[in-house]
Amino acid sequence: GDSVTQMEGPVTLSEEAFLTINCTYTATGYPSLFWYVQYPGEGLQLLLKATKADDKGSNKGFEATYRKETTSFHLEKGSVQVSDSAVYFCALRKTGANNLFFGTGTRLTVIP
């Protein structure tokens, strides 16, 4: 069946460090891929998305590239800030489906 596997957390980084949160997926066909972020006390927000192979989604300094050959969609940021502290969820949506299928989430804490 469909699944999304995320790097287990929590992840703690110093400010300005490089961030990678791994995400791999299992799905038939060509799903769309997403990263959602949940800041403390707030609802889930879409961070970035990619809808086909080799697409790169980017937003707020975060990037992720849809790699069909490795079924991956790793999230990266070159220099994290304290304000990036949040829980990050990788998700997929199968072609023709309406719902999102989420990974378990990775908690990121950035310390000054």
Next chain:
Amino acid sequence: DTGVSQDPRHKITKRGQNVTFRCDPISEHNRLYWYRQTLGQGPEFLTYFQNEAQLEKSRLLSDRFSAERPKGSFSTLEIQRTEQGDSAMYLCASSSTGRLYNEQFFGPGTRLTVL
């Protein structure tokens, strides 16, 4: 604020009681989704409406759960005879229709604790 709103934000109930949650989507959105999120897990899809029609239900949605969207605007999720395993965050999201992917906007959630 024109985002998705949910009420109540927190609900504590005793096992066996019925509870009802409300979701108000973004006003121009005709699609509405319910998800459940347990501690340490990602959200899991429960059900989906387009306008007032409930078009999809997950197998997670047992017979004790019922969702409605009577006028195609707000939605309610009712859980009858609650069990401790129902304790979770219940999330509502909405989106519009169109050719391209339309982002699902999430509400802040209703946290249910069943004692």
